[in-house]
Amino acid sequence: MNRTSNPTALIAEDEPLLAAALQAELARAWPELRVLAVVGDGASAVTQALRLQPDVLFFDIRMPSLNGLDAAAELADAWHTDSAPGTPFPALVFVTAYDQYAIQAFEAEAVDYLLKPVQADRLQKTVSKLQLALANRAHPAIDFEATLGQLRGLLGAGPRPTAAPLKVIQASVGTAIRMVPIDDVVYFEAADKYVRVLTAAHEYLIRTPLKELLPQLDASTFWQVHRGTVVNAARIDTVTRDEAGKLSLSVRDRPERLPVSRLYAHLFKAM
Known part of the structure; x- marks a missing residue:
């Protein structure tokens, strides 16, 4: 990943029309962003993200083989060993159909998300947040630990209910x-x-x-x-x-x- 070049992205979306629509909206909202690849399943998203090392990931929540959350977790697990040392982990944006529980989880963990179909004004807010995040990446290790914490929260890896546990x-x-x-x-x-x-x-x-x-x-x-x-x-x-x-x-x-x-x-x- 060349930090002197334009920012880069990978889109993981299993519905081609929605993937094309997101790419078109991104071209309007963030002309400098280069979309390196568009893939249609979670396993390919992990493979291509490790290979291409983009700055930003747009992961659909519901995808074949691995859902977006599990793909992000698998990518985080492989990132330090399969990518250049010190390379920042990509900024994550999850794309989802309207689901109040999912939205509440994203907001609780301060993870950005987009609702389908993607609206231009909402995407512009996401782009502004991403641009600020990329500009402020001074401590990749700290950012990575924060991302791991967010993923733990989204995957329910935090505290669990303990009422009447199985015997x-x-x-x-x-x-x-x-x-x-x-x-x-x-x-x-x-x-x-x-x-x-x-x-x-x-x-x-x-x-x-x-x-x-x-x-x-x-x-x-x-x-x-x-x-x-x-x-x-x-x-x-x-x-x-x-x-x-x-x-x-x-x-x-x-x-x-x-x-x-x-x-x-x-x-x-x-x-």
């Missing part, structure tokens, strides 16, 4: 239902339409999505360490950092090493 996991085993005490669970891992429940000696599958399971778990006991992994904190043995700065952990009673996303690295600081 038992009910897992189907053939024609029976196995009652697995929650304290026996070493970790949970998302797997397609299922969640794997790993104990010291067994593995079970449940159909409850991880996002629905998470609020039912005691937040002081079960820590989310990756987009698809929640670990029993009492079973964590060691946390190690590799040469690229990536964290991974080993757990008692299981042989696997589990990667820790940068989004959740703040959980592991020496006392």
Whole structure:
């Protein structure tokens, strides 16, 4: 990314007409902005953002393969290892159909958003905010940590409800239902339409999505360490950092090493 050139952007939108409309409105509102690529799914958005390193990302919330929030989280996790050291993380703008809950979340985390269809006056306000943000980027590391905090809030990675947490996991085993005490669970891992429940000696599958399971778990006991992994904190043995700065952990009673996303690295600081 050449900081002496015009600012650059990537648009991720799975509806071609809406993507074209946003690009046309941007050309009018911000003629200096160069749109480097337009992609139609979350996985491509991550790949192209890592390759092109744009200044600004316009991410549709609802996209195939990865939604906009998950794509932003995955990109943040890969950014420092796959891009030039010290390169600022792109400014994020989420594009969404009207959803009051989503809008409230964006406003609470001070993340900019655009409603579909994009209106010229609202886009101009976003452009002004982006221009100011790009001009004030003196501390990329601080900006990146702020972005991680925003993403944690949007993904519900902050404090979770703890009222009446689950005591038992009910897992189907053939024609029976196995009652697995929650304290026996070493970790949970998302797997397609299922969640794997790993104990010291067994593995079970449940159909409850991880996002629905998470609020039912005691937040002081079960820590989310990756987009698809929640670990029993009492079973964590060691946390190690590799040469690229990536964290991974080993757990008692299981042989696997589990990667820790940068989004959740703040959980592991020496006392």
